[in-house]
Amino acid sequence: MTHSVEYDVVVVGAGPVGENVADRAAAAGLSVAVVESELVGGECSYWACMPSKALLRPGLARADARRLPGLRDAVQRPLDAEAVLGRRDSFTSHWKDDGQVGWLESVGVTLVRGHGRLDGPRRVAVTGGPDGDTVLTARHAVALCTGTRAVLPELPGMATADPWTSREATSAKQVPGRLAVVGGGVVGVEMATAWQALGSQVTLLVRGDGLLPRMEPFAGELLTAALTDAGASVRTGVSVTALDRPGPGSPVTLTLDDGGSVEADEVLFATGRAPRTGDLGLETVGLQPGSWLTVDDSCLVEGTDWLYAVGDVNHRALLTHQGKYQARIAGAAIGARADGAAPLDTAAWGPHAATADHAAVPQVVFTDPEIAAVGLTLAEAEATGRRVRAVDYDLASVSGASLYGDDYKGRARMVVDLEREILLGVTFAGPGVGELLHSATVAVAAEVPIARLWHAVPAYPTISEVWLRLLETYRG
Structure with missing residues (x-):
């Protein structure tokens, strides 16, 4: 039996962005429900920011120590991979979300487990949860905070190659002997750095002319030199055209468009992200399923007065800290619009405008x-x-x-x-x-x-x- 519950605000997605929208809306005195089908805390907590930086930090600390006489000789031994992976696991709370659930409860937000999708204006239908099917109705706003997913290119042999995406790269339980990394963006270079330091022989395959193409050219040049000095192979101007893994546990062979090939024990594709909007019921409110959602500076979806898209799904700045910034802006805007008496200030750099998305987006790439x-x-x-x-x-x-x-x-x-x-x-x-x-x-x-x-x-x-x-x- 489906039951219905009404809240002021319904948030779909309980990653850092959804958590912050819920927190700000609750702080404005609104009743809030958050819908989550996986772990509360989202991609950043379990498969991205936290585990990746936990994997990177020991290698970076060792690199710094090797630059100092008096320490250099003391840190020549390989990293203790088991200890590094164990520390990584602790930062993900061993992929359990009890602490994050407790935080939601502490700020007065209701968690609804299950898959949420729009079911018309201001309605979210939740299925597959432990409490059965539920329809949540929002008096004021629905916020979609579902983030992105990794995109795998359509290549011959991909279906049986068992490739890594960013999730497998940050949660792997053992160090691969040889790792091929396809893609020269942030995920690619960070994971190449981490696993090279942990003992993998890394080959980085980049379709373009260099690493980190969206940053100043000298950044990619310095990083290429450093990765090469560390023992990685960086190959630019090449594309993967096919993969072949004969069976589970076998090496995978990557065929390249220059006629060459690379053999590896694991292959990571870090070749882009797509919005998690394919099964969100966007068609029930006149929007295109699977699309990025266009918003104004308060993160209100264009053409609506109740639907917000916050974080990666709006394609403004695909970074956790920027999504949390948008969430603070959107939460405040939702509160002001719900109040009615409170004026909305969407002027540049105002409290209800995510102006930094256009002019001041910060990013750190945690490489050496x-x-x-x-x-x-x-x-x-x-x-x-x-x-x-x-x-x-x-x-x-x-x-x-x-x-x-x-x-x-x-x-x-x-x-x-x-x-x-x-x-x-x-x-x-x-x-x-x-x-x-x-x-x-x-x-x-x-x-x-x-x-x-x-x-x-x-x-x-x-x-x-x-x-x-x-x-x-x-x-x-």
């Missing part, structure tokens, strides 16, 4: 070297028609970098809007630069004038002194 970037690259800034200038500096010339480790290699770039003399983007590449990023994010998001940045004095001797060097280079 780390890559940290916010805002526009030089090419993106030039494409806007503005008069811009790139200012570059060799990070190895900064005293703090020299102290960080011998033979430090890195680079920094800031992209300056010459008319307004503000920063449009900043990129750092080098060991330990991830923690520099928030200073750059503040400068870009707040549009801090360069004249004022001159008075932001970096502590000596830290890597952040690169800010002073960039400003000196700009001033000449």
